[in-house]
Amino acid sequence: MKRTVHPDGVSLTLGITLFYLGLVVLLPLSLTILKSLQPGPELFWQIFTSPRVLAAFQVSFFSALTAAMINGVLGFLTAWVLVRYPLPGKKILDALVDLPFALPTAVAGITLAALYSPTGWIGSLLARIGIPVAYTPSGIVLALTFIGLPFVVRTVQPVLQAVDGGLEEAAASLGAGRWQTFWRVTLPTLIPAVLTGFTMAFARGLGEYGSVIFIAGNRPFVSEIVPLLIITHLEQYDVIGATALAMIMLAVSFLLLLLINLMQAWMSRRYPV
């Protein structure tokens, strides 16, 4: 029989972990869910189907989706170039990819808003060719693209580094062109990583607040996101309305978290390191 020696303190540390997690995360979250059930399903439905709320969900959903798709493409390209091509200053560019993670969202928010406003450095150029960005829905997409970029780059990069060069060589030696090899051999192995990064960026984009509100213009029915509407409800002392919206967002977040976990399990099966 094999005996394992447990270092002391496993039950103590596990106890601390569960207690603290319960107190700071699980208790407040479950009480929130409980609170949202109080008004009953009818009122809940009424809040959810009010035109302003539906519009906000539409804005949040489609801007997060668009931004995640842009990130899917640009993030993939960035990872590809950073891994495969020699580039001057590559290490600095590579480190900078994490900037959106490290930069406080409010700072990102005011910077993007000022940079892309009709009088800003980039905004004035875009205004001249008739593309307003700040204070329109495309401003939201811009902010969410900024916030979500590292997710795709950082999930694709390690997989791309680990891709077996032999496979590509085999494809080439069997007569495949470079494009064919990419399309049939390299890309399929990278798809799970791209999808995982895409979903993470999407999930983050749905709940994002700080970087968006400065650039969005926040017009109801046009560029008002759900997190802002929650705060608006709270400021009008409509706790029930705020909680109902939060409940729906929580449900979506949990589903996405589950999806991301499943995808990561899929990835670790695809690329056993």
Add this chain to the structure above:
Amino acid sequence: MSAVLDWSRYSSPVTQDPLWVRRLLSGMVVLFLMLFLVLPLIFIGVQAFGKGIHVYWSALSNPDSLAAIRLTLLTALLVVPVNLVFGVCAAWAIARKEFRGKNLLITLIDLPFAVSPVISGLIFVLLFGAQGWLATWLNDWQIKIIFAVPGIVLATLFVTLPFVAKELIPIMQARGRQEEEAARVLGASGWQTFWHVTLPGIRWGLLYGVILCNARAMGEFGAVSVVSGHIRGLTNTMPLHVETLYNEYQGAAAFAVASLLVALALVTLVCKVWMERQQGEVKVEKQGKE
């Protein structure tokens, strides 16, 4: 991790993209990153210092700015150590013992990352706010949590809870238990084992987790914005103060305070690069010994 295969030196001609493809894609990516990441940084610098160092300095030494800086430091000082202890405990328990529901526990630790910052603030309003579960009790005892410093600390605790644990769990799982078990068999106490065997092995991950946790604690906006009440000089943290200044059309002052947060972000990035290099060296050393 980054040293698996350096593709840029991988020069087998059959697997190399044509020169024009390499140039086109490199050009696109460099232009994109310059416009998207570098230009905003330059812009912040110009906005903050554009009206002269004097304006910059007076924006920072304004009493409200100083109060915001102090509150942000206080919050981080309270929050980071607590989540550090939690992270070490969680990683220790998860890496050292098999138990049912372990994966569920790891998912639950990640939960604050999945929740919108606004909701992270809202849950504490529902607990401690004027219409919250504990409202009457708090009223009786004259305790103020929402629109006061305790609420800010609580929301920040929630938001930054996963950082240290998330860095440490994979490192400790990958290290295995053999070294600790050997120490135990040789008579070390649990505490001695942790201090002399475990800690040296996880120190870079630990430090990086702390730095990330600190960056988020100082930079958190959404959650803190819900619970703070935006009282100037009292419950405005640095990010909230940036918002206040910006909305009052004090752009230069807003970007001056923001520049401090940018410096924090850049330090965080430099630490990350440095930490990865340290970890790489540890790996190479180990491989050399084997």
